[in-house]
Amino acid sequence: MIGQRYTKTRKNIFKALSNSKKPITAQEIFNSLKNNDEKINLASIYRNLDLMEKSDLISVILFGEGKKRFELKEENSHHxxxxxxxxxxxxxxxxxxxxxxxxxxxxxxxxxxxxxxxxxxxxxxx
Amino acid sequence: MIGQRYTKTRKNIFKALSNSKKPITAQEIFNSLKNNDEKINLASIYRNLDLMEKSDLISVILFGEGKKRFELKEENSHHxxxxxxxxxxxxxxxxxxxxxxxxxxxxxxxxxxxxxxxxxxxxxxx
DNA sequence: AGTATTATTGCAAATAATTCGCAATAAATC
DNA sequence: GATTTATTGCGAATTATTTGCAATAATACT
CATH class of the missing domain: 3.30.1490.190 (Ferric-uptake regulator, C-terminal dimerisarion domain)
Structure with a gap:
């Protein structure tokens, strides 16, 4: 697990990442959760993405857009x-x-x- | 040429890029020129780097540090x-x-x- | 289940990189 | 040397990301 507690925020960020077929930005995760009427804060998203990256659960993708994109790392999904x-x-x-x-x-x-x-x-x- | 005028600012940015053995940031170019007592402005550096990238004179390198690095593209230097x-x-x-x-x-x-x-x-x- | 502990969150403010508007400056042209 | 206009400097604006701190909620303990 990320960190030590399996919170609603974490479940939601996970869900947003799984639902996306492409790497998405922190802001896009935020919007997607807001649209589903979830109470969520952008800073918490950033904090969790940091943790998830450190735990090797997600990859960071850079296209030079001036922001980071994230995607879940899954078994045999290297690409x-x-x-x-x-x-x-x-x-x-x-x-x-x-x-x-x-x-x-x-x-x-x-x-x-x-x-x-x-x-x-x-x-x-x- | 970049743009249409070969200005002091452009010469200096070129020089800073050539002198560096590694890809450097806009801020590092700024510091290096300041240390040589050149009058230079960070915004001008960004503007010129943009132009240089569009003219294919430099590459942008991303390591996820939250900033871009730049290096000159030279003949047969792809790496x-x-x-x-x-x-x-x-x-x-x-x-x-x-x-x-x-x-x-x-x-x-x-x-x-x-x-x-x-x-x-x-x-x-x- | 009720309480204690502390990781996590929300919120607002702070940073840091990059961009933009505009008047002043300086290359190139005449 | 005078003219034209690309480019610069400066300050302010924008955007992504980070941080401090008190409030909240997950887990552990009884």
Missing amino acids: HHFFCENCGDIEDIKMNEDKILANIKKTKFLIKEHKLEFFGLCPDCQ | HHFFCENCGDIEDIKMNEDKILANIKKTKFLIKEHKLEFFGLCPDCQ
């Missing part, structure tokens, strides 16, 4: 993303990473994580 | 980064990307760019 520079559409990209990882493992760094993001135009925007 | 989660050390990582790119080219997306960042511990922090 990367495509971000459309025109419309902001986000799609998951899965790929065989043996080569990437084999290369980096040879270095003197202890790798815990990697993020690979693609930028370009989605089919609709080409 | 990725390692970011030490403990001390913040940044190192360049070069690798053969044929496989990554071959895979992604098969998709319906038009890829213009990709960013691959590694996170973990540098030799000193292990």
Whole structure:
């Protein structure tokens, strides 16, 4: 579990993350819960997202929009993303990473994580 | 050229970027120029970095620190980064990307760019 | 179940990065 | 050198995120 107490706020943040097919921002989680008439505070969302990241329950995704996006880490769900520079559409990209990882493992760094993001135009925007 | 005028401010930002061996933040560019007694304004740095990015002269690097880092794009200098989660050390990582790119080219997306960042511990922090 | 303990929340205020409006300045052009 | 207008500096505004603190609610204890 995150922290030590399984609170309503935490359940709700979890729910919002599961319901989203794309990585979402703290503000988007807030809006989605507000729309469901949940009493929730943005600061609590940020605090919980921090904890969830530290507990390795979520990943942080960065597209240079000036804010962070979050998504649940699930079993065998490792993937990367495509971000459309025109419309902001986000799609998951899965790929065989043996080569990437084999290369980096040879270095003197202890790798815990990697993020690979693609930028370009989605089919609709080409 | 960026924009249409080759100003002192632009020369200085260029210089600051060239002098740095790692991707640096807007604030770091500002500090470095201030230390050299250059009259420079943070807003102008941001404006020029925007232009330079649009002109494809620099890349934006994101490590989730809550700010952007920038580095000059030079001929044949394409590479990725390692970011030490403990001390913040940044190192360049070069690798053969044929496989990554071959895979992604098969998709319906038009890829213009990709960013691959590694996170973990540098030799000193292990 | 009732009470005690303390992690967690809500709220408001503080930070930090980045952006914007506008008048002043300085490159490039004539 | 005078003119044009892109660019700068400055201050204020915006946006994302963080923090302090008293109030609240999950769990543990009896």
